[in-house]
Amino acid sequence: MFSALTWAITATLLLSEASNVLSKSPQNLRLLGPQGINLWKLDTEAQQQSVISKDPGLLVQESGRFEYGDSLKNKQSNMASKKYDFRARWFEQPLDHFASKSSDTFHQRYWVNTRHYKPRKGAPVIVLDGGETSGEDRLPFLDTGIVEILARATGGVGVVLEHRYYGESIPVSNFSTDALRFLNNAQAAADSANFMKHVKFDGIAEDLTAPGTPWIYYGGSYAGARAAHMKILYPDIVWGSIASSAVTHAALSNWQYMEVIRTAADPKCSKHLVNSITTIDSILSNGPDFIKNRLKGLFGLSGLKYDEDFVSVLESPLSYWQAKCWDPEFGSTKFDDFCHALSSPFGIFSAETLDDLPYEHPDRMITIEGDLAFDVALINYGKWVKKNIVSMCPKNSNVEQCFGTFDDEKYQSTSLDQDWRLWTFQVCTEWGYFTTAPPDQKQPRIISKLLTLDYESKICKQAFPKGDYFTVPNLPNITAVNALGDFGIAADRLAIIDGEIDPWRPDTPHSDDAEDREDTILRPFKLIPNGVHHYDEYGWKNLLEEPHDIRKIHADMIHFVTSWLRDWRVEHGLEVDE
Numbered sequence: 001m002f003s004a005l006t007w008a009i010t011a012t013l014l015l016s017e018a019s020n021v022l023s024k025s026p027q028n029l030r031l032l033g034p035q036g037i038n039l040w041k042l043d044t045e046a047q048q049q050s051v052i053s054k055d056p057g058l059l060v061q062e063s064g065r066f067e068y069g070d071s072l073k074n075k076q077s078n079m080a081s082k083k084y085d086f087r088a089r090w091f092e093q094p095l096d097h098f099a100s101k102s103s104d105t106f107h108q109r110y111w112v113n114t115r116h117y118k119p120r121k122g123a124p125v126i127v128l129d130g131g132e133t134s135g136e137d138r139l140p141f142l143d144t145g146i147v148e149i150l151a152r153a154t155g156g157v158g159v160v161l162e163h164r165y166y167g168e169s170i171p172v173s174n175f176s177t178d179a180l181r182f183l184n185n186a187q188a189a190a191d192s193a194n195f196m197k198h199v200k201f202d203g204i205a206e207d208l209t210a211p212g213t214p215w216i217y218y219g220g221s222y223a224g225a226r227a228a229h230m231k232i233l234y235p236d237i238v239w240g241s242i243a244s245s246a247v248t249h250a251a252l253s254n255w256q257y258m259e260v261i262r263t264a265a266d267p268k269c270s271k272h273l274v275n276s277i278t279t280i281d282s283i284l285s286n287g288p289d290f291i292k293n294r295l296k297g298l299f300g301l302s303g304l305k306y307d308e309d310f311v312s313v314l315e316s317p318l319s320y321w322q323a324k325c326w327d328p329e330f331g332s333t334k335f336d337d338f339c340h341a342l343s344s345p346f347g348i349f350s351a352e353t354l355d356d357l358p359y360e361h362p363d364r365m366i367t368i369e370g371d372l373a374f375d376v377a378l379i380n381y382g383k384w385v386k387k388n389i390v391s392m393c394p395k396n397s398n399v400e401q402c403f404g405t406f407d408d409e410k411y412q413s414t415s416l417d418q419d420w421r422l423w424t425f426q427v428c429t430e431w432g433y434f435t436t437a438p439p440d441q442k443q444p445r446i447i448s449k450l451l452t453l454d455y456e457s458k459i460c461k462q463a464f465p466k467g468d469y470f471t472v473p474n475l476p477n478i479t480a481v482n483a484l485g486d487f488g489i490a491a492d493r494l495a496i497i498d499g500e501i502d503p504w505r506p507d508t509p510h511s512d513d514a515e516d517r518e519d520t521i522l523r524p525f526k527l528i529p530n531g532v533h534h535y536d537e538y539g540w541k542n543l544l545e546e547p548h549d550i551r552k553i554h555a556d557m558i559h560f561v562t563s564w565l566r567d568w569r570v571e572h573g574l575e576v577d578e
């Protein structure tokens with residue numbers, strides 16, 4: 001049998017000295033797809049160029065030019081490269097929980113916050129599931145975010161647990177199809193259960209293992225779905241779960257994602273996008289080649305061979321929507337910058353005047369070479385993409401090399417630095433979420449109709465050739481995820497928290513397709529007004545200074561967790577505080 005042992009690494013691994021200084025994983029469930037991987041690569045190259053020193057504290061120099069990375073990744077590295085007092089700890093896990101004789105193991109990384117721990121029977125452990133990124137990216141939540149908030153309120157211990165294969169919890173020597181076969185929901189859930197049952201925290205004398213201690217399991221986004229799944233799969237180990245922006249509904253075509261943005265964005269911006277896409281789609285399907293090329297040229301992409309690749313670059317700015325946060329320090333304001341840019345004035349007209357004129361009104365038309373004229377919004381869209389995305393392409397490469405997705409060779413490297421392969425593998429095997437245009441072509445849309453399931457999912461075949469032990473299916477088998485409850489997933493002491501304008505809401509129990517529920521202490525069901533992606537996960541040291549809706553959700557969370565812990569004490573025959 002596997003014996004639980006924690007393995008404290010000999011050298012103090014202060015965060016800023018960690019080898020993985022360039023945090024390359026996405027902060028949130030990101031829309032990777034074939035184009036996303038190109039952007040990942042360009043961004044990674046840019047970051048490598050801008051590492052100017054090995055001196056801790058000067059690890060990553062932001063390069064103003066690569067603004068795509070600036071908000072989605074460097075920002076994270078900045079947050080992560082801030083020094084925290086938490087030391088990385090290591091827990092030994094079997095590589096395969098379900099094999100009878102395999103003895104391979106790996107070390108799973110975690111961090112502990114004991115600031116508020118008051119030793120007594122029933123003191124909880126609040127564990128945050130790191131999800132599909134380096135656990136380092138989650139340390140802000142251990143320091144001032146939801147883990148700190150709940151640990152402080154309950155006198156408990158806080159933990160961030162890194163997910164297998166991510167960050168430094170890597171059990172294999174490469175990310176080939178075969179090597180990735182132990183990256184799946186069942187194995188990762190078993191890791192968490194094993195950890196809760198056996199971990200021994202350094203410097204804490206008491207046995208805090210489950211079920212003798214109430215464990216509260218928190219996750220946001222993919223990790224939110226995992227938090228919900230843990231409550232269903234391991235009800236005896238997990239006392240309570242908080243599933244925030246939990247994507248418990250796995251889907252192949254996730255076209256509703258862009259619908260949330262279309263309907264929630266500033267109406268003028270949304271209109272500019274819809275109109276621009278209508279023009280673009282109509283030129284791409286009916287226009288003569290020279291007009292198509294001029295159109296692509298507006299975006300700096302006339303050298304791009306496939307129309308699908310062209311329109312998928314145009315999708316990039318939209319991924320900034322989910323990076324919004326209630327404190328811009330935690331997120332990105334780039335989506336608003338982009339929207340603002342679409343309304344840039346020209347000629348003698350102010351932005352306001354132009355915005356009031358209908359699309360393609362003569363005063364809005366800009367003539368380019370060849371006597372072609374386009375609406376100013378489309379021209380501005382092109383400028384923005386050229387400046388912010390296409391500029392990432394190095395001078396010695398052409399746009400086909402940078403933004404083409406049809407060359408399989410691009411996706412063959414399986415070395416450990418190719419960490420885009422991890423979430424992509426999970427998408428291709430169990431989760432789906434390919435961002436496509438709405439199936440009804442008459443419906444207004446902000447991405448091109450050329451973005452089909454075939455196009456978005458072709459990366460699965462390109463990146464993961466058949467292995468000796470494992471074959472990636474043609475399309476992911478999402479049945480196993482949905483069998484755990486889908487929109488209807490529910491249990492006592494499972495809290496569901498979502499954001500009203502989160503583009504992932506259509507995949508959560510707050511989807512418009514889900515049954516409405518009552519919000520109770522035992523089964524909290526809360527929607528954060530104007531919230532985007534797991535807004536409750538972020539917090540300030542002083543809760544009272546947080547914006548109203550955030551302060552409120554945090555107060556609610558403290559309230560129901562405290563109540564669940566009181567139930568635990570009652571069930572265990574202990575005196576109930578106050």
Ligand SMILES: *[C@@H]1O[C@H](CO)[C@@H](O)[C@H](O)[C@H]1NC(C)=O
Pocket residue numbers: 172173174175176179414
């Ligand atoms: C990947 O690692 C496995 C062992 O985990 C090894 O057998 C295989 O040859 C490696 N593949 C590549 C492409 O390096």
Ligand SMILES: *[C@@H]1O[C@H](CO)[C@@H](O)[C@H](O)[C@H]1NC(C)=O
Pocket residue numbers: 477478479480
């Ligand atoms: C998909 O997964 C489910 C549940 O794990 C399984 O029963 C089913 O056979 C799988 N389907 C395919 C086509 O592999």
